[in-house]
Amino acid sequence: QKAPGKHADRFAGQLVLVTGAASGIGRATAFAFAEAGARVVAVDRDGEGAARTAEMARLVGACDAWGECVDVSDEQAMEKLAAKVAAEYGIVDVLVNNAGIGLSGSFLDTSSEDWRKVLDVNLWGVIHGCRIFGKQMAERGQGGHIVNTASAAAYLPSRTLPAYSTSKAAVLMLSECLRAELASKAIGVSAICPGIVNTNITSTSRFAGVDAAEEKRRQERSSRLYGLRNFPPEKVADAILRAVVENRAVVPVTPESKGALWMS
Numbered sequence: 001q002k003a004p005g006k007h008a009d010r011f012a013g014q015l016v017l018v019t020g021a022a023s024g025i026g027r028a029t030a031f032a033f034a035e036a037g038a039r040v041v042a043v044d045r046d047g048e049g050a051a052r053t054a055e056m057a058r059l060v061g062a063c064d065a066w067g068e069c070v071d072v073s074d075e076q077a078m079e080k081l082a083a084k085v086a087a088e089y090g091i092v093d094v095l096v097n098n099a100g101i102g103l104s105g106s107f108l109d110t111s112s113e114d115w116r117k118v119l120d121v122n123l124w125g126v127i128h129g130c131r132i133f134g135k136q137m138a139e140r141g142q143g144g145h146i147v148n149t150a151s152a153a154a155y156l157p158s159r160t161l162p163a164y165s166t167s168k169a170a171v172l173m174l175s176e177c178l179r180a181e182l183a184s185k186a187i188g189v190s191a192i193c194p195g196i197v198n199t200n201i202t203s204t205s206r207f208a209g210v211d212a213a214e215e216k217r218r219q220e221r222s223s224r225l226y227g228l229r230n231f232p233p234e235k236v237a238d239a240i241l242r243a244v245v246e247n248r249a250v251v252p253v254t255p256e257s258k259g260a261l262w263m264s
């Protein structure tokens with residue numbers, strides 16, 4: 001018997017696909033949807049982590065959950081995933097394009113190869129997900145929702161995260177464009193913009209790399225602005241579910257007291 005969560009059974013029977021679901025915000029989001037009654041497909045390039053998320057989601061939600069090992073930047077792999085999911089589990093009702101990587105370094109010191117790495121995952125991964133699964137949703141004609149994990153970095157210029165911030169600003173804009181296009185088909189599109197959240201990306205990736213002192217100053221400035229020290233991924237997951245339920249366009253995940261940053 002599962003314990004009723006905050007959004008108890010709100011997503012009962014719905015099929016939810018979350019990318020970047022092996023850890024952090026993606027894993028917390030998979031659990032939150034499972035708790036709300038959804039069937040969950042946990043996707044990650046870390047296949048073991050995705051399988052583990054699915055295993056735990058089944059326990060949390062007492063519903064079906066599956067893990068899939070896919071690199072979101074690989075268009076063909078995403079096409080294959082969409083075809084497999086449609087054939088085996090059905091058309092996705094809610095897609096959460098959440099997979100992302102961090103990479104710090106000044107603009108002038110970031111190589112083209114590093115720019116491509118970040119854009120391939122953070123931007124192209126989202127484009128592939130939106131287009132491939134968005135088409136399936138539109139063709140089915142029963143509505144749906146797409147949530148893209150952008151970042152507060154999308155509108156907070158940074159000297160240490162130019163590629164990351166640029167990728168997230170692009171995700172914010174593509175979400176708004178797609179939202180306008182899909183509104184007539186009852187498909188909502190939301191962009192989530194969290195500040196600093198306690199996950200692997202902020203502790204082990206090259207976010208913490210190139211210039212540690214500068215990075216520390218950035219984080220301190222950000223937490224002064226957003227008050228987000230020790231912000232848990234579960235709060236972002238909750239914001240993602242609320243964005244779907246309330247069909248919100250852009251959702252900065254910041255304490256309400258910093259209300260100036262709420263956009264819509």
Ligand code: NAI
Pocket residue numbers: 019020021022023024025026043044045046049070071072073098099100101102121125149150151152193194195196197198199200201202233
């Ligand atoms: P995380 O590092 O814990 O999770 C990211 C997940 O994405 C990992 O499981 C990783 O294996 C997966 N991933 C990376 N590249 C992939 C690819 N090519 N294909 C499939 N999966 C891939 O980090 P976190 O924080 O949970 O990040 C989730 C999203 O939230 C990212 O888009 C990130 O940019 C965004 N975000 C995170 C913030 C933070 O402070 N942690 C703040 C704002 C946004």
